Amino acid sequence: MTADHSENSQRPAHAINERLPADRSAGLLRIAVFLPIGGLLLVSAWPLFAKLDFTPSAIASMAEQLSWAFLAMCTAIAGLACAIVGLRWLLYLLWPGPMGITVRPADVVIALGPFGRRVLDRRRMTAQYRFEIEDRELLSPEDFMTPEQETETCLPILRHPEHPDALNDIIRKYIAGSTEQHLRRLKPLIQSLRNDAPTVGTGQGASD
Numbered sequence: 001m002t003a004d005h006s007e008n009s010q011r012p013a014h015a016i017n018e019r020l021p022a023d024r025s026a027g028l029l030r031i032a033v034f035l036p037i038g039g040l041l042l043v044s045a046w047p048l049f050a051k052l053d054f055t056p057s058a059i060a061s062m063a064e065q066l067s068w069a070f071l072a073m074c075t076a077i078a079g080l081a082c083a084i085v086g087l088r089w090l091l092y093l094l095w096p097g098p099m100g101i102t103v104r105p106a107d108v109v110i111a112l113g114p115f116g117r118r119v120l121d122r123r124r125m126t127a128q129y130r131f132e133i134e135d136r137e138l139l140s141p142e143d144f145m146t147p148e149q150e151t152e153t154c155l156p157i158l159r160h161p162e163h164p165d166a167l168n169d170i171i172r173k174y175i176a177g178s179t180e181q182h183l184r185r186l187k188p189l190i191q192s193l194r195n196d197a198p199t200v201g202t203g204q205g206a207s208d
Contacts, residue, residue: 018185022099022112023176027089035086041079048072088114101167101175103189108160108167112174120160125167127156127193155182156190 049072052065092099095113102109108125110118129150130142142150158167171182 017105018103018188020101020171020175020177020182020185022092022174024093024095024099026174027092030089031086031093033086034082035090038079038081038083038086041075041082043079045072045076045079048075099174101171103186108189110167110170112170115174118163120163122189122192124162125158125160125193127158127190129154129156133157153179153183155179155186156194158186158190158193 048068052069052072091114092112097111097113099111099113102111103122105122107122108120110116110120129147130136130140131145131147131150136143142154145154155168155171160167175182177185
């Protein structure tokens, strides 16, 4: 048993097993936009394919037919892409199993149904506030706060070397609740990450 696991085992159960449920309604707007657009584009592409005739004639040249074929193909691909995005969010809305972020003693589980599942080793995660980062490319509301205000009202940037996105981005996009609720539920994790020196561990990752 590692020192990290032993330390966490001494904490109250609610402090080491915290779950942030997914906001299933987060994709309603995307469903309402992408599914109709995808269907409209696919329906529009069908007449374009139907009118194609590559038989050489005085009325329609081969170049003209190739132009129509290119337009039909682009319309169909765009429609299919929009439909896939919309259907994926619809599946997210109707997903039968539990979804969300679960903080456990040794790891953080990100389960987002059709958007995949990841298991992040807590020992390799970091938590930094924006005032601690020197190279900040884009301005953020946190840049206009004092360090005390930021630590009291904002989540630090939570990262893992094997995950491309900050945990904050996933929380904003998929997780239900307010920033205050997220702060309260993730407080044990944040304190653990900021108090414990980072050690080299083996990340666990799985993609469904």
